[in-house]
Amino acid sequence: MAHAGPGGGIRFPPEFVRFVELFNSRLYWESHEALEALWRRCKSPFYKGLIIYASAFVHAQRGNPRGVRKQLTKAKRYLYPYRPRYMGLDIDCIAERLEACLAIVSAADPPEGEPLAAAVRYHLLHLSPAGVRGDEPELSGNL
Numbered sequence: 001m002a003h004a005g006p007g008g009g010i011r012f013p014p015e016f017v018r019f020v021e022l023f024n025s026r027l028y029w030e031s032h033e034a035l036e037a038l039w040r041r042c043k044s045p046f047y048k049g050l051i052i053y054a055s056a057f058v059h060a061q062r063g064n065p066r067g068v069r070k071q072l073t074k075a076k077r078y079l080y081p082y083r084p085r086y087m088g089l090d091i092d093c094i095a096e097r098l099e100a101c102l103a104i105v106s107a108a109d110p111p112e113g114e115p116l117a118a119a120v121r122y123h124l125l126h127l128s129p130a131g132v133r134g135d136e137p138e139l140s141g142n143l
Contacts (some may be wrong), residue, residue: 005117006010009129010088010132012087012088012127012139013038013138013139015034015035015037015038016038016047016087016138017036017127018031018034019031019032019034019035019050019054020089020125020127022034022066023054023057023122023125024060024124024125026057026061026122027031028055028057028061028122029054029055029058030093031054032054032055032058034053035047035050035054036051039051042138042143043143044087044138044143045081045138046051046078046079046087047076047080047138048078048098049070049075049077049078049079049082050079051096052071052074052075052078052096053071053072053075053079053098055071056068056071056072056075056101057120057122059071059116060093060101060116060120061117063112063113063114063115063116063117064112064116065104065105065110065111065116066105068101068105068116069102069105069106069110072101072102072105074099075098076095076098076102076114078089079094079095080095083095085132085133086133086136087131087132087136087138087139088127088128088129088130088131088132089125089126089128089130089131090126090131091104093123094123094125097122097123100111100141101120101121104119104120105120
């Protein structure tokens with residue numbers, strides 16, 4: 001559960017913060033693992049969407065365009081309802097990147113292997129208190 005930190009700032013769940021740090025380090029499998037236990041406890045659809053999103057980049061690193069496409073399509077269903085922002089993340093920005101990656105892997109002849117990992121470029125997730133809506137049950141512990 002998160003609560004106000006020193007000075008009234010938002011304190012995000014440590015597993016969520018760790019997810020963002022690992023994702024931004026291109027450690028997608030590890031980021032998925034960092035958030036999974038928290039998701040299993042609270043069953044947040046938002047956390048599930050982030051886990052699926054990270055797994056798409058695991059498939060990209062492995063050069064598997066079909067896996068990327070499948071995971072990104074699932075991630076859309078989970079993450080898009082949280083637009084424009086949620087839990088300190090710019091979901092619109094994630095959606096733009098997701099669509100760009102989906103277009104690459106949905107092409108008639110998508111890249112495979114290492115060229116796929118280069119083509120499906122990740123972006124940094126920026127965790128900001130300004131991106132908190134205020135109605136997130138993940139922050140209030142009301143899941």
